[in-house]
Amino acid sequence: MTQAGDILLQVEDLTVEFRLDEGAAKAVDGVSFAIRRGEILGLVGESGSGKSVTSLAIMGLLPARVARVTSGRIVFDGQDLLRLSAEELRRLRGDRLGMIFQEPLSALNPVFTVGHQIITGIRAHEAVSQAAARARAIELLTMVHIADPAKSVDAYPFQMSGGMRQRVLIAMALASHPDLLIADEPTTALDVTIQAQILDLLREIREKTGVAILFITHDLAVIAELCDRVAVLYAGEVQEHGQVSDVFATPHHPYTRGLLSCIADPARRKPVVPIEGRPPLLTEALPGCRFAPRCTFASSPCVEKHPAIEVVDAHREVRCLRWQEIPTNC
Amino acid sequence: MARDSDELLNIEDARKAFGVVRRRGLGVERKQLRAVDGVTLAIRAGESFGIVGESGSGKSTLGRLVLGLEQPTGGSVRFRGAEVSHLVARDARAYWREVQVIFQDPFSSLNPRMRVGRILAEPLRNFGNLAPAAHAARIEELLRLVGLPESAAQRYPHELSGGQRQRVAIAAALAANPKVLVADEAVSALDVSVQAQIINLLIDLRKRLGLTYLFITHQLNLCAYFCDRIAVLYLGQVMEVCDARRLLDDPRHPYTQALISAIPAVDPALRRERVVLSGEIPSPLDPPPGCPFQPRCPRAIGICGEVRPALVEAGDGRQIACHVVSEEMRASAP
Numbered sequence: 001m002t003q004a005g006d007i008l009l010q011v012e013d014l015t016v017e018f019r020l021d022e023g024a025a026k027a028v029d030g031v032s033f034a035i036r037r038g039e040i041l042g043l044v045g046e047s048g049s050g051k052s053v054t055s056l057a058i059m060g061l062l063p064a065r066v067a068r069v070t071s072g073r074i075v076f077d078g079q080d081l082l083r084l085s086a087e088e089l090r091r092l093r094g095d096r097l098g099m100i101f102q103e104p105l106s107a108l109n110p111v112f113t114v115g116h117q118i119i120t121g122i123r124a125h126e127a128v129s130q131a132a133a134r135a136r137a138i139e140l141l142t143m144v145h146i147a148d149p150a151k152s153v154d155a156y157p158f159q160m161s162g163g164m165r166q167r168v169l170i171a172m173a174l175a176s177h178p179d180l181l182i183a184d185e186p187t188t189a190l191d192v193t194i195q196a197q198i199l200d201l202l203r204e205i206r207e208k209t210g211v212a213i214l215f216i217t218h219d220l221a222v223i224a225e226l227c228d229r230v231a232v233l234y235a236g237e238v239q240e241h242g243q244v245s246d247v248f249a250t251p252h253h254p255y256t257r258g259l260l261s262c263i264a265d266p267a268r269r270k271p272v273v274p275i276e277g278r279p280p281l282l283t284e285a286l287p288g289c290r291f292a293p294r295c296t297f298a299s300s301p302c303v304e305k306h307p308a309i310e311v312v313d314a315h316r317e318v319r320c321l322r323w324q325e326i327p328t329n330c
Numbered sequence: 331m332a333r334d335s336d337e338l339l340n341i342e343d344a345r346k347a348f349g350v351v352r353r354r355g356l357g358v359e360r361k362q363l364r365a366v367d368g369v370t371l372a373i374r375a376g377e378s379f380g381i382v383g384e385s386g387s388g389k390s391t392l393g394r395l396v397l398g399l400e401q402p403t404g405g406s407v408r409f410r411g412a413e414v415s416h417l418v419a420r421d422a423r424a425y426w427r428e429v430q431v432i433f434q435d436p437f438s439s440l441n442p443r444m445r446v447g448r449i450l451a452e453p454l455r456n457f458g459n460l461a462p463a464a465h466a467a468r469i470e471e472l473l474r475l476v477g478l479p480e481s482a483a484q485r486y487p488h489e490l491s492g493g494q495r496q497r498v499a500i501a502a503a504l505a506a507n508p509k510v511l512v513a514d515e516a517v518s519a520l521d522v523s524v525q526a527q528i529i530n531l532l533i534d535l536r537k538r539l540g541l542t543y544l545f546i547t548h549q550l551n552l553c554a555y556f557c558d559r560i561a562v563l564y565l566g567q568v569m570e571v572c573d574a575r576r577l578l579d580d581p582r583h584p585y586t587q588a589l590i591s592a593i594p595a596v597d598p599a600l601r602r603e604r605v606v607l608s609g610e611i612p613s614p615l616d617p618p619p620g621c622p623f624q625p626r627c628p629r630a631i632g633i634c635g636e637v638r639p640a641l642v643e644a645g646d647g648r649q650i651a652c653h654v655v656s657e658e659m660r661a662s663a664p
Contacts, residue, residue: 046521047492161610162385191384191548193607196592200606218521221594225601248596262526263596264555266578272555274526278491 008179008212009035009058014072016053016062018282025282027053027067029236032309035180040206040213042223042244044259045233048279051216054233055182058214059099060089077179095125098173098211102185104165108157114141114168115153118175125176140171143208144201163194170201177209184216199226220259224248229315232256235280235290238309242316250328252318254295257326289321297322338410338510338542339373339396345404346391350615363615365391367566368405370641375509378536378543380557380574382550382589386614388566389546393514396544397431398422409510427457430508434515436495440487446473446498447483453505472501475538477531493524497531504535512544517552529556551593554578559647562586565614565622568641571649582644583652585623621653629654 016028028050035041045051056062058074060081074081077096081089093099101107109117118137122128128136134153141149144167157165166186173181183202187195203226206213215227223230223244230247232240232255240253251257258275277294280286288303289295295302302321309319320326346366352359366388373379383389394400395407398418407414409429417425433439440449450469454460460468470480476497487495496516503511513532517525533556535541547553553560554574561571562585570583581587588605595601609626612618618625624634633653641651644659 046523163610191611192550193384193588193592194610196594196604196606199594219594220522221596224596224598225594245598259522260596262522264526264529264552265595265597266551266554266575267595268597272526272529274530275523276527278493278524 006037007034008037008039008077009214010073010075011054011058012073012075014054014057014074015070016050016057016067017070018067020066020283022283026236027282028057030072031231031233031236031238032072033231033238033241035212035214037179037212038206038210039229040202040215040227042227042230043214043216043233044218044220044223044230046218046279048235048282049233050236051218051233052184055184055214055216059093059097059182060084060086091125094121094178095176096179098176098178098181100166100169100173100181100183100186102188104162104169104189105157107169108165110157113154113156114160115155118153118168118172121172122175136175137171140175141168143174143205144168144171146171161194162190163197166190166198167201170198170205174205174209174211178211181211181213182216183213185218186215187222188217188219195222202226220248220263221265232259235286236282237290237319238317239291239320240316240318241309242312246316252312252316252323252326252328253291253320254297254326255291257328258294289319297326336374336376337372338375339371339544340406340408340411341369341371341373341392341396342408343405344369344392344395344402344407346388346395346400347403352615361615364566364617365614366395366402367617369561369563369566369568370405371561371568371571373542373544375542376540377559378545378557380553380560381544381546381563382548382553382560383563384548384589384611386565386611387563388614389548389563390514391566392563393431393512393544393546396510397429397512398425423457426508427459427506428508429510429512430503430506431512431514432496432499432503432516434519436492436499437487439499440495440502442487444486445483446478446485446487446490449487449498450483450502450505453502457506459506468505472505475504475535476501477527491524492520493527496520496524496528500528500531500535504539507539508541510542510544512546514546515548516545518547518549525552532556550578550589562589565612565617567622567638567651568649569623569651571641573647576646576648582648582655583650584627584629584654588626588628621651631657 012032014028014031018025018027031054043051057069115137119133122133122136138149138153141152146152146167187198227244230244231238234255240256261273264272275294288305289307292298292302307319307321309317311317344366348363350361350363381389395402398414401415447469450472451465454465473482478497517528545557557574560574560577562569564585569585581590588607591602591605607626620635620637621639624630639651639653641649644650
């Protein structure tokens with residue numbers, strides 16, 4: 001077994017372009033981050049920030065007709081995923097890479113039992129008997145705390161609630177003991193009491209199996225509850241990156257700061273301060289900082305010069321020319 | 331029945347059941363889905379009243395009863411003392427001049443083939459309290475009111491961002507100068523930065539226009555930030571009604587406590603001790619006997635599974651429907 005803490009996935013300078021009628025749009029522009037074994041990294045951003053496109057690029061699931069990776073490397077446990085053949089990638093997914101999505105109902109086939117779907121997944125990647133795969137399916141359902149797994153294995157998706165369906169998908173994703181679980185807004189469609197259960201489950205599974213998780217969400221509070229580190233995306237770029245506790249306690253980037261002050265939590269006893277304006281269109285050419293048009297700290301250099309990501313310390317990076325002048329309390 | 335003079339909406343023991351036919355083997359089974367099951371609430375003029383609940387709580391159906399879009403199957407929903415279903419039957423437009431709505435998804439509530447100017451002209455024509463010659467000026471005024479430039483009148487909905495579309499929906503709702511605005515998950519689909527803009531706009535409009543809000547949402551934090559008072563719904567029934575701030579600081583109903591503890595918090599210092607709820611929300615087609623929350627309740631006692639708890643006064647304007655809390659109040663009473 002490899003030691004916890006070494007790097008499992010390294011995304012380097014990833015750029016993804018979409019071909020649109022209006023021209024090329026960079027949905028992801030020079031994104032870099034790393035995930036260590038057993039670590040939970042959160043990618044947080046609003047609509048159009050590039051968070052889901054990043055995860056699709058990692059899984060090799062970009063819609064090939066309109067999108068392509070124009071630069072960068074995605075190194076998973078030593079091999080560059082962008083150089084693998086479609087067949088090699090297919091084998092890697094569902095074997096060493098597990099995935100869960102937002103809408104558990106559309107990810108399950110309505111005409112087969114959940115057991116059938118888990119068993120098919122297991123047998124596509126391992127040469128095991130039907131009986132052994134079924135036993136394993138029941139074991140997986142037990143692991144994700146599905147009540148009465150020996151019976152639930154024969155249930156159809158429509159007989160389950162949203163929370164249970166998401167548990168089934170987590171079970172399927174874990175079937176082949178993956179090293180990395182990619183979770184794209186897995187709790188967004190769930191009620192808050194069910195979301196809390198699923199977050200507890202993901203934490204527990206990480207403890208038990210040592211799986212690393214790339215957790216994609218628009219919800220900063222969910223990141224704060226679950227993740228070890230966070231990368232804040234805006235307009236296709238990582239704006240800030242660091243330990244969750246550091247980034248949220250002392251945000252260096254005005255966008256992170258702005259997002260935090262948008263949260264309506266009466267316990268904070270602070271008024272909600274929105275970020276005015278809207279994110280730039282992907283086809284808009286902005287020579288300077290992408291956030292400058294909405295930034296209350298922006299000065300003329302911000303509009304003219306595109307900021308590079310700057311290392312603050314060993315655990316922290318920020319893309320802002322003026323980060324040292326930004327008050328960190330908010 | 332007596333009505334406090336400043337009460338605008340009186341909901342008394344309101345019920346809404348839908349008939350549901352389910353296939354069972356070769357036959358069919360007819361069932362009642364009790365979406366709203368005996369809700370009593372009074373909403374005062376000028377207040378922001380929040381209705382919070384998870385899936386199946388009946389919050390949207392309750393909003394539709396208030397709008398007169400559904401007829402109650404029991405109890406009453408009254409606006410200024412008059413039965414809403416009668417008001418709508420007599421003159422629906424007159425009622426909707428007073429009570430308006432904004433929904434979650436402005437993309438599906440705005441006609442994609444109309445420019446914003448025409449979208450806003452429709453309610454002006456429908457509610458007809460303005461001469462056609464004055465429409466253009468009123469449209470400009472409405473756009474300004476919701477923070478959109480005049481040029482927005484020339485745009486189609488698809489040319490606008492989600493936040494701008496919701497501003498148009500708000501402007502359309504305000505066209506007839508309503509007294510009450512029902513907001514059903516009005517900011518739920520928006521990005522957090524835009525959500526904050528719309529919340530602040532709604533707060534500002536309330537101050538300027540003296541609106542009464544019925545704010546329906548699944549986001550308790552947002553609701554507590556925005557509202558004066560909150561009713562917490564579960565499976566069609568009211569669990570707790572309380573001043574918003576007090577509800578968040580000191581929830582008394584076990585369901586409210588669990589709901590609040592499940593909300594993720596950004597600041598670790600504000601993180602609450604989690605009350606882990608086992609199990610799922612029961613289907614409103616098969617509600618449990620007694621208190622609807624009892625199968626998941628960490629504090630349930632014998633009576634909870636047998637008798638539905640009544641909504642009782644618990645001091646400080648708070649109302650609670652919980653046998654355990656009622657017992658405690660009785661025990662501590664002098």
